[in-house]
Amino acid sequence: xxxxxxxxxxxxxxxxxxxxxSWLLTKDHKRIAVLYxxxxxxxxxxxxxxxxxxxxxxxxxxxxLTQSSTYNKVFTQxxxxxxxxxxxxxxxxxLGNFLIPMMIGAKDLAFPRINLLSWYIYMIGGVLTIYALxxxxxxxxxxxxxxxxxxxxxSYVIAAGLGIFINGFSSILTGxxxxxxxxxxxxxGMTWYRLPLFVWSHYAxxxxxxxxxxxxxxxxxxxxxxxxxxxGIFDPAAGGDPVLFQHLFWFxxxxxxxxxxxxxxxxxxxxxxxxxxxNIFGYKFVAFSSLAIAVLGFLVWGHHMFVSSQSIYAGxxxxxxxxxxxxxxxxKVFNWTATLYKASISYDTPMxxxxxxxxxxxxxxxxxxxxxxxxxDVHLTDTxxxxxxxxxxxxxxxxxxxLGGLHYWWPKISGRMYPEGWGRFSALVVFxxxxxxxxxxxxxxxxxxxxxxxxxxxxxxxxxxxxxxxTAGASILGVGLLIPLVYLAWSLRYGRIADSNPWHLPGLxxxxxxxxxxxxxxxxxxxxxxxxxxxxxxxxxxxxxxEKEAPAEA
Amino acid sequence: MQSSFPFIPESASxxxxxxxxxxxxxxxxxxxxxTLISLVIIFFVIRYRxxxxxxxxxPIEGSTKLETxxxxxxxxxxxxxxxxxxxxxxxxYRPPQNAMEIYVVGKxxxxxxxxxxxxxxxxxxxxxxxxxxxxxxxxxxxIHDLFVPAFRTKAxxxxxxxxxxxxxxxxxxxxxxxxxxxxxxxxxxxxxxxEVMEPAAFDNWLSxxxxxxxxxxxxxxxxxxxxCASCHGxxxxxxxxxxxxxxxxxxxxxxxxxTVRADESYLRESIINPQAKVVxxxxxxMPSFQGQVTEExxxxxxxxxxxLSTAKPELPTAKPPATGxxxxxxxxx
Numbered sequence: 053x054x055x056x057x058x059x060x061x062x063x064x065x066x067x068x069x070x071x072x073x074s075w076l077l078t079k080d081h082k083r084i085a086v087l088y089x090x091x092x093x094x095x096x097x098x099x100x101x102x103x104x105x106x107x108x109x110x111x112x113x114x115x116x117l118t119q120s121s122t123y124n125k126v127f128t129q130x131x132x133x134x135x136x137x138x139x140x141x142x143x144x145x146x147l148g149n150f151l152i153p154m155m156i157g158a159k160d161l162a163f164p165r166i167n168l169l170s171w172y173i174y175m176i177g178g179v180l181t182i183y184a185l186x187x188x189x190x191x192x193x194x195x196x197x198x199x200x201x202x203x204x205x206x207s208y209v210i211a212a213g214l215g216i217f218i219n220g221f222s223s224i225l226t227g228x229x230x231x232x233x234x235x236x237x238x239x240x241g242m243t244w245y246r247l248p249l250f251v252w253s254h255y256a257x258x259x260x261x262x263x264x265x266x267x268x269x270x271x272x273x274x275x276x277x278x279x280x281x282x283x284g285i286f287d288p289a290a291g292g293d294p295v296l297f298q299h300l301f302w303f304x305x306x307x308x309x310x311x312x313x314x315x316x317x318x319x320x321x322x323x324x325x326x327x328x329x330x331n332i333f334g335y336k337f338v339a340f341s342s343l344a345i346a347v348l349g350f351l352v353w354g355h356h357m358f359v360s361s362q363s364i365y366a367g368x369x370x371x372x373x374x375x376x377x378x379x380x381x382x383x384k385v386f387n388w389t390a391t392l393y394k395a396s397i398s399y400d401t402p403m404x405x406x407x408x409x410x411x412x413x414x415x416x417x418x419x420x421x422x423x424x425x426x427x428x429d430v431h432l433t434d435t436x437x438x439x440x441x442x443x444x445x446x447x448x449x450x451x452x453x454x455l456g457g458l459h460y461w462w463p464k465i466s467g468r469m470y471p472e473g474w475g476r477f478s479a480l481v482v483f484x485x486x487x488x489x490x491x492x493x494x495x496x497x498x499x500x501x502x503x504x505x506x507x508x509x510x511x512x513x514x515x516x517x518x519x520x521x522x523t524a525g526a527s528i529l530g531v532g533l534l535i536p537l538v539y540l541a542w543s544l545r546y547g548r549i550a551d552s553n554p555w556h557l558p559g560l561x562x563x564x565x566x567x568x569x570x571x572x573x574x575x576x577x578x579x580x581x582x583x584x585x586x587x588x589x590x591x592x593x594x595x596x597x598x599e600k601e602a603p604a605e606a
Numbered sequence: 607m608q609s610s611f612p613f614i615p616e617s618a619s620x621x622x623x624x625x626x627x628x629x630x631x632x633x634x635x636x637x638x639x640x641t642l643i644s645l646v647i648i649f650f651v652i653r654y655r656x657x658x659x660x661x662x663x664x665p666i667e668g669s670t671k672l673e674t675x676x677x678x679x680x681x682x683x684x685x686x687x688x689x690x691x692x693x694x695x696x697x698x699y700r701p702p703q704n705a706m707e708i709y710v711v712g713k714x715x716x717x718x719x720x721x722x723x724x725x726x727x728x729x730x731x732x733x734x735x736x737x738x739x740x741x742x743x744x745x746x747x748x749i750h751d752l753f754v755p756a757f758r759t760k761a762x763x764x765x766x767x768x769x770x771x772x773x774x775x776x777x778x779x780x781x782x783x784x785x786x787x788x789x790x791x792x793x794x795x796x797x798x799x800x801e802v803m804e805p806a807a808f809d810n811w812l813s814x815x816x817x818x819x820x821x822x823x824x825x826x827x828x829x830x831x832x833x834c835a836s837c838h839g840x841x842x843x844x845x846x847x848x849x850x851x852x853x854x855x856x857x858x859x860x861x862x863x864x865t866v867r868a869d870e871s872y873l874r875e876s877i878i879n880p881q882a883k884v885v886x887x888x889x890x891x892m893p894s895f896q897g898q899v900t901e902e903x904x905x906x907x908x909x910x911x912x913x914l915s916t917a918k919p920e921l922p923t924a925k926p927p928a929t930g931x932x933x934x935x936x937x938x939x
Contacts (some may be wrong), residue, residue, distance in 0.1 A: 120794065121791045124791065192788075197788070199748050200749065200789060203747075204748050204789075205790065288766025288767070289897070294765060295764060328663070329661075329663055330666070331665045331666070333666060333668050333669075334672075334673050335668065359751065359760055359762050361764045361769045364695070367695065371688055371692060371695075372688055375684040375688045376681075376684075378684055379677055382680040383677055386672075386676040389647055390672070392650035393650060394654055394666065396655075396661045396663045397656055398655075399656075407647060407651065411643070414644075418635070418636040418639060419636065421632050424688075425628060425632060426699075427624065427625050427628045427692075427693075427694035428628050428691060430695060430698055430758070430760060431758045434753070434786040498615060498629070499613065499755065500615050500756075500782065500784065504793060504794075505794035509782060514613055586663070587663070587665050
């Protein structure tokens with residue numbers, strides 16, 4: 053591997069300008085990413101507090117911490133905050149924003165002002181939603197099902213809906229920005245097949261963002277009209293259909309799951325390749341499986357409605373398509389695993405998160421088959437099995453990848469190293485705590501415990517046992533998440549100064565100083581190699597046997 | 607309430623075992639693959655750990671053969687689950703003929719049941735063991751969902767239409783049921799018990815609650831008090847409106863072409879929104895009864911119209927049903 057020595061320039065993106073105005077009016081994608089990092093973390097903290105309240109309440113069968121009406125608001129707001137204000141923007145808006153231009157050798161995103169605008173839109177949506185929570189809260193569940201949300205709920209549905217509506221535009225603009233940037237701003241020599249897989253997965257994510265998000269926007273508008281003026285879209289008394297709302301909602305919200313998990317898959321590809329010093333096994337299969345997921349993801353929304361009075365034949369088709377969408381995910385898992393073969397694997401914190409992601413995502417994905425299968429879905433849907441399944445995808449998947457990515461690129465973002473020992477320790481605590489929290493919920497769901505239940509029958513002792521285990525796990529998980537919060541903040545001031553390429557990696561983002569200068573690269577890089585090119589060109593191994601290749605033309 | 611092994615739910619319907627079989631099949635596949643992948647990863651991570659800071663492994667390109675292998679094998683397994691799951695689902699979700707029909711109305715936050723003989727229950731449902739029971743369900747307000755874990759079935763109840771689940775209980779006992787679709791403040795309190803009884807005990811229970819008005823009889827009373835007879839005829843033989851005798855279960859020809867099968871949902875729609883599907887040869891003159899009849903009385907009206915088509919019209923007096931009321935089976939959904 054070629055070693056680069058780069059003299060760190062005196063100014064970087066962090067010290068190029070000072071003062072609050074230099075941040076709030078910045079057009080630098082890296083600073084905007086840092087703004088997102090702060091705000092996304094803030095929303096994550098709020099969402100976590102709600103989660104704590106839920107887990108505490110469920111320790112006992114009867115309602116003793118809150119009243120039912122309060123509990124209903126707590127789980128609703130946990131869902132809204134976590135889904136719309138943490139999970140969806142988490143990886144794309146922070147790591148994606150910071151890294152896509154750097155990975156393709158660009159100075160910034162294609163539309164820096166729009167990038168800043170999308171952060172402001174996100175904040176306006178967030179503030180409006182926080183207002184809805186403080187003013188009295190929402191109790192519809194994050195799914196806003198009609199006619200409860202339009203006719204029966206006596207809570208701040210429209211304010212919260214408007215917050216989500218506004219926030220959607222932030223997603224759309226970010227997606228648009230990424231797509232244009234990836235198409236038009238790649239450095240010389242950066243062909244599509246030389247793109248890191250992180251960029252591929254963000255490309256697929258962006259497609260979903262710009263195609264799917266308008267649908268949720270329209271749905272929220274219809275919901276608001278129905279609630280205010282009773283126009284009769286969803287109300288059967290006025291000739292509407294309440295199930296229509298579910299179709300519209302899931303037409304966005306199922307693909308939204310892939311908005312959350314595709315970027316996480318991109319991060320994982322980077323972690324697995326770079327921390328085993330290997331190119332990704334089956335690069336093109338991994339790249340195109342992202343696109344396959346993005347496309348197929350739009351065709352499976354009906355699997356949320358197997359028991360919603362949908363026709364049984366529609367159920368059959370959606371079940372079939374849901375099994376089909378599992379295959380590209382399986383391909384990714386097998387390719388990540390194969391990448392480890394004959395690799396040089398380090399045990400650094402980001403890799404621990406990356407490996408954790410594969411395991412937990414595999415469990416999350418496989419348990420999805422219980423819900424894609426019609427017979428078992430009838431029993432398991434709307435129970436804690438669902439809750440466990442999607443937390444394995446969103447926490448075990450997205451959150452772990454986010455933390456892994458944050459550690460991996462922390463030296464680049466902050467210019468400081470985090471404490472490795474603490475990093476590994478907390479990764480372990482998060483892994484153990486996570487599994488203890490959510491594994492018992494699979495059993496709970498199979499036993500029949502419905503989701504969104506404030507109380508449960510006291511005579512079902514095994515239910516309480518499982519809830520106690522889950523709450524114990526959540527406490528461990530909480531500690532595991534607090535540790536990085538503390539040491540990452542600590543490292544900003546006291547962490548070891550990071551050099552430009554602390555992991556000794558070939559990716560473009562490491563070929564510039566840490567933190568990078570405002571323009572990312574002092575000279576526009578020229579790309580000669582495929583991504584993850586650790587080994588000198590000329591040697592390639594085809595499963596077990598080595599083949600000499602003619603040296604590539606320079 | 608607890609089964610012998612505390613972490614497997616009680617199983618008490620004819621298809622519960624089939625659902626569990628699919629469940630355990632997928633569990634087996636899941637455990638196998640998760641273990642396989644975990645073991646392979648752990649083996650690789652230990653075997654190929656970085657031994658010195660400067661080692662560079664040789665790149666491996668990938669293999670189309672392997673990619674095909676690990677796409678096709680999961681696809682085949684997924685398809686086997688799909689086929690099996692769909693097969694069992696069709697049993698779960700297609701009510702059989704000659705099931706005993708019980709009407710269910712959900713409302714915030716209780717479940718109301720009415721037996722064909724008129725007995726009413728709230729948050730408690732008595733059914734006989736070994737007899738097919740079909741629940742015809744709707745709601746007075748928002749969406750709810752009737753979920754009986756021990757029977758491995760559930761379905762949403764949706765405003766404006768009828769949905770149904772069916773089951774045949776296999777052993778006497780008391781089983782929880784829950785509302786499984788979030789419906790507001792006291793959602794988690796919207797639960798109760800299915801009492802599965804021996805047939806003799808059930809018949810005894812039914813006759814112990816005699817002097818009930820059956821839904822069909824109540825519907826007949828409603829039919830008269832709402833003035834339906836003025837158009838549909840005093841004996842529902844027809845007049846300005848179509849005859850109702852024999853209409854249930856038949857294929858109705860609509861004005862403007864097309865036919866519709868006159869099932870419970872169609873009958874309901876024709877009362878609430880008569881202009882939607884008008885029978886051919888009649889004018890769109892019927893007023894809507896939206897808001898004038900509760901869901902329970904609507905079910906009674908539907909039951910009355912159905913009784914005009916069955917071999918044994920139900921009489922206004924309570925009687926224990928013999929082996930389930932013979933009805934023309936017609937999936938509600």
